[in-house]
Amino acid sequence: GESVGLHLPTLSVQEGDNSIINCAYSNSASDYFIWYKQESGKGPQFIIDIRSNMDKRQGQRVTVLLNKTVKHLSLQIAATQPGDSAVYFCAACLFGNEKLTFGTGTRLTIIP
Amino acid sequence: DTAVSQTPKYLVTQMGNDKSIKCEQNLGHDTMYWYKQDSKKFLKIMFSYNNKELIINETVPNRFSPKSPDKAHLNLHINSLELGDSAVYFCASSQSGDRGFYEQYFGPGTRLTVT
DSSP, X not given: OOOEEESOSEEEEETTSOEEEEEEESOXXXXXXXXXXXXXXXXXXXXXXXETTOSEEEOSSEEEEEXXXXXXXXXXXXXXXXXXXXXEEEEEEOTTOXXXXXXXXXXXXXXO | OOSEEEEXXXXXXXXXXXXEEEEEEOSOOSEEEXXXXXXXXXXXXXXXXXXXXXXXXXXXXXXXXXXXXXXXXXXXXXXXXXXXXXXXXXXXXXXXXXXXEOOOEEOOOEEEEEO
């Protein structure tokens, strides 16, 4: 099976700074990874995904990096804003298999 | 224009009761899911249906029974509720394709409190 863990349960970042949230997974066969953002009282919201044939993917203010050698991925958020405060989850699965395994989440707090 | 909706948003009930949570998606997706999120925010999949057929059935007590009347709906019925069932339950949907299953879209959640 797969287990996914985030390195830090909480992270505080000054507004305007960049933040990096790290995640490790256990199953080297996992080949599809997703980052979700969950704001208080809401459901998880898709941010960005990456397949194992890539090591980097960029979105709007977000970048996901994948290191398959050490089974690690990270989410970088540029120029953080107060609206970025939320719990961030990484999730992994075998591509084509609908069963996502979620990590434990990192609570990101943006300090004004 | 809600994509994935759930009812009710809050549900408070006593131990031993039977309750249902409903989920609907208007995204045209063919796969729907139920997740349970505990007090530590840990999200765990419970069930998944693809085109009304059960494709994931995790180790969940058989007091939990999902029902999918059509591709757009997936309901969760819980019998004989226990204190440990208290959690937030999320419904999600995704679209399968020749590239596999795409990202899952989540509903707003149903907070179940069993007293």
